[in-house]
Structure formats: structure tokens, C-alpha cells
Amino acid sequence: MRYEFAPMEGITGYVYRNAHHQYYGKVDRYFTPFITPNQTKKFTSREMNDVLPEHNQGLAIVPQILTNKAEDFLWAAGKLRELGYGEINLNLGCPSGTVVTKKRGSGFLAFPVALDAFLNEVCTEMDRMGMKISVKTRVGKDSPEEWEELLEIYSRYPLSELIVHPRIQTDFYRNHPNLEAYEMAAEKLPEKIPLTYNGDLFSVKDFENLLERFPDTESVMMGRGLLTNPALAEQIDAHVSMTGRKVGQESRETREGQEKQNGHGYREFSDEKRRLREFHDALLAGYAEAIPEDRNVLFKMKELWFYFGQAFENDEKALKQIRKAVRMDVYRDAVAKIFSECELKNPPAFQ
Numbered sequence: 257m258r259y260e261f262a263p264m265e266g267i268t269g270y271v272y273r274n275a276h277h278q279y280y281g282k283v284d285r286y287f288t289p290f291i292t293p294n295q296t297k298k299f300t301s302r303e304m305n306d307v308l309p310e311h312n313q314g315l316a317i318v319p320q321i322l323t324n325k326a327e328d329f330l331w332a333a334g335k336l337r338e339l340g341y342g343e344i345n346l347n348l349g350c351p352s353g354t355v356v357t358k359k360r361g362s363g364f365l366a367f368p369v370a371l372d373a374f375l376n377e378v379c380t381e382m383d384r385m386g387m388k389i390s391v392k393t394r395v396g397k398d399s400p401e402e403w404e405e406l407l408e409i410y411s412r413y414p415l416s417e418l419i420v421h422p423r424i425q426t427d428f429y430r431n432h433p434n435l436e437a438y439e440m441a442a443e444k445l446p447e448k449i450p451l452t453y454n455g456d457l458f459s460v461k462d463f464e465n466l467l468e469r470f471p472d473t474e475s476v477m478m479g480r481g482l483l484t485n486p487a488l489a490e491q492i493d494a495h496v497s498m499t500g501r502k503v504g505q506e507s508r509e510t511r512e513g514q515e516k517q518n519g520h521g522y523r524e525f526s527d528e529k530r531r532l533r534e535f536h537d538a539l540l541a542g543y544a545e546a547i548p549e550d551r552n553v554l555f556k557m558k559e560l561w562f563y564f565g566q567a568f569e570n571d572e573k574a575l576k577q578i579r580k581a582v583r584m585d586v587y588r589d590a591v592a593k594i595f596s597e598c599e600l601k602n603p604p605a606f607q
């Protein structure tokens with residue numbers, strides 16, 4: 257099974273990816289939040305910092321691009337090739353209004369003829385550049401009935417991966433993933449294009465349900481589930497590789513395990529809460545180094561607590577203190593309170 261960390265704009269930048277990779281294992285590839293190339297032919301400093309090789313040492317990274325212009329895509333791909341990247345992911349999933357009105361992200365899905373022409377030009381040129389292109393897509397803009405035609409278009413190109421988030425644009429993140437649409441991809445996509453499932457995998461149980469319906473699944477991408485429980489890929493992988501074992505047994509063994517450096521380079525911790533605490537502290541230190549003002553560092557950390565907060569029992573009061581904190585010492589006190597007073601849910605999962 258291949259595990260991929262979903263791109264999450266504003267969250268899974270290089271600071272987050274490095275800290276996650278240091279403390280947690282089993283994620284095979286991290287996708288960057290989208291880069292938006294335009295006529296200026298210049299990455300913003302945020303975009304550049306996120307993909308610089310020195311900020312991504314030892315991590316498998318796939319940069320993601322959001323555009324509907326072949327020329328801009330190819331310019332950005334060329335720049336990324338100079339930085340050492342061999343594969344680029346195209347964002348055809350972003351549901352945000354400002355993106356969609358510009359016919360980008362999932363907005364591009366409403367224009368299948370233009371999308372086909374875009375892919376034709378980009379795939380030909382990427383091949384000439386010796387680069388791979390993968391696509392992350394929703395299953396339609398306004399209706400899942402658009403999916404069959406979109407799937408036919410994707411099937412014609414040598415994509416290195418098709419990641420399907422089976423919602424339509426107007427769902428945003430509401431409703432449930434449309435598994436009938438995903439099934440169509442599993443059945444119809446040519447074997448030469450590896451298929452990855454993405455959407456609402458928040459627990460080992462969710463993963464089991466996916467495998468029950470799609471036993472041939474070879475690759476999954478997770479976002480909110482990993483943000484809430486950064487050990488989720490490890491837990492799923494342990495469950496997959498020890499067939500017949502119950503999940504509860506594994507988590508007990510993880511707790512009893514010694515803190516040590518393992519073969520993957522990440523540390524195994526005797527206590528999950530302690531590992532989460534160290535991960536949190538590494539994130540805070542990483543942001544403090546990368547971002548000038550405490551206020552902005554706190555803004556980043558508060559965004560993360562939207563997810564971390566769901567991992568603990570009875571943490572509402574301390575969470576409120578975190579949300580209100582405008583000073584670093586107040587923030588640190590609130591974090592200390594959560595870690596000392598609240599238990600991790602078993603299992604912690606995005607709600």
C-alpha cells in the first residue's frame with residue numbers, strides 16, 4: 257500500500273512536512289499545497305521556500321500546480337525541474353469560489369474540451385522534458401454525471417497517477433464521498449494509470465471499509481485524518497501488514513514499545529501523547545524560525561489546533577484559551593494544560 261499526504265493549503269508547507277516526517281512514519285509521498293504560476297513568471301517567496309531542496313531534505317515531495325494555462329504549467333514545471341523535481345501534480349480539485357470562477361481547480365472540470373487540449377499540450381511537452389504528470393481531481397463541477405467524460409479524457413493520457421477525491425465542486429467537503437463514481441474509475445481507468453483514493457479516511461476502520469469495497473486498492477491519500485492523528489498511516493500500515501490482528505492489539509504494543517530510532521529514521525515512542533507533544537513543539541519551533549512575528553506563528557498553530565483539538569477528550573476549555581491567545585506564553589500554558597489534563601481519544605479521529 258502506498259500512503260500519500262494530501263496537499264493542504266496553509267497547513268502542510270515544508271515546516272509541517274519536515275516535522276511530520278521526523279516524528280511519524282509510513283507516508284511515502286508528501287504533496288505540496290498548490291503553486292499558482294502566472295504571467296509574472298515568478299514564484300512567490302512562499303512558493304519558492306516551500307519547494308527549495310534544502311527545505312525538503314530526505315522527503316519524497318510532489319509539487320502541485322494550479323492553473324488552466326498550459327504555458328504557465330510548463331514554465332513552472334521547467335523551474336521545478338531545475339530544482340530537481342521529476343513529477344508535478346495538477347490540481348483539478350480545489351473547490352474555492354475565487355479559484356473556480358477563474359476556471360481553475362475543480363472549476364476547470366466544467367470545460368472538458370479545454371481540459372483535453374490542456375492535457376494534450378502539457379503531456380506532450382512534459383514527456384519531452386522527461387517529467388511525469390499526475391492529476392488530483394474531483395468527479396465533476398456541478399454533477400457526478402460529468403465524471404464519465406472526464407474519466408475518458410484522463411484515460412487518454414500517460415498520467416503517472418490519478419488521485420480521485422469523489423466529491424463534486426459544489427459539495428466542498430460536505431456530503432459523503434461518491435463511491436459509485438470512484439468505482440467507475442476503478443473499473444474503467446486503464447491499468448497503466450495508477451489510481452489513488454482520497455476522501456474521508458479518518459481511521460483504520462474507514463480504511464478497512466474502503467478495502468472491503470475496493471480490495472485492489474494500492475494507493476491512498478489522506479489529509480484531515482493525518483492532521484488529526486499524525487500516526488494514522490503507521491496505524492493503517494500496521495493493520496494491513498499484520499493480517500488477522502485486531503487494531504486494539506497494535507496500539508497496545510505501540511504504547512509498550514521502546515522509544516528508539518527505527519529502520520525508517522523516525523522515532524517510535526512509548527507514549528503517543530508524548531510523541532504528539534514533541535511533534536507539536538517541533539512545529540512551533542519550526543514556525544518560529546520561519547515566520548517573523550509571534551502573532552503569525554500563533555495564527556498557524558491555531559489553524560492546526562482545529563485538527564489536533566479533535567484528538568483529545570474534554571479539551572474544550574483549553575481549546576478556547578488557545579483560540580483566544582494573542583501572546584505566546586498564554587498559548588504555551590493552554591497547550592501544556594491540554595497535554596497534562598486531557599487524554600487522547602482512542603483512536604483520535606477527525607469528526
Ligand SMILES: Cc1cc2nc3c(=O)[nH]c(=O)nc-3n(C[C@H](O)[C@H](O)[C@H](O)COP(=O)(O)O)c2cc1C
Pocket residue numbers: 262263264265266267288289290320347348349350392421454455456457477478479480481
Ligand atoms: C484546509 C484545506 C486545504 C487544502 N488545500 C489543498 C491544496 O492545496 N491542493 C489540493 O489539491 N487539495 C487541497 N485540499 C484538499 C485535500 O488535499 C483533500 O483532497 C481533502 O481534504 C479530502 O481528503 P481528506 O478527507 O483525507 O481530508 C485542501 C483541503 C483543506 C481542508
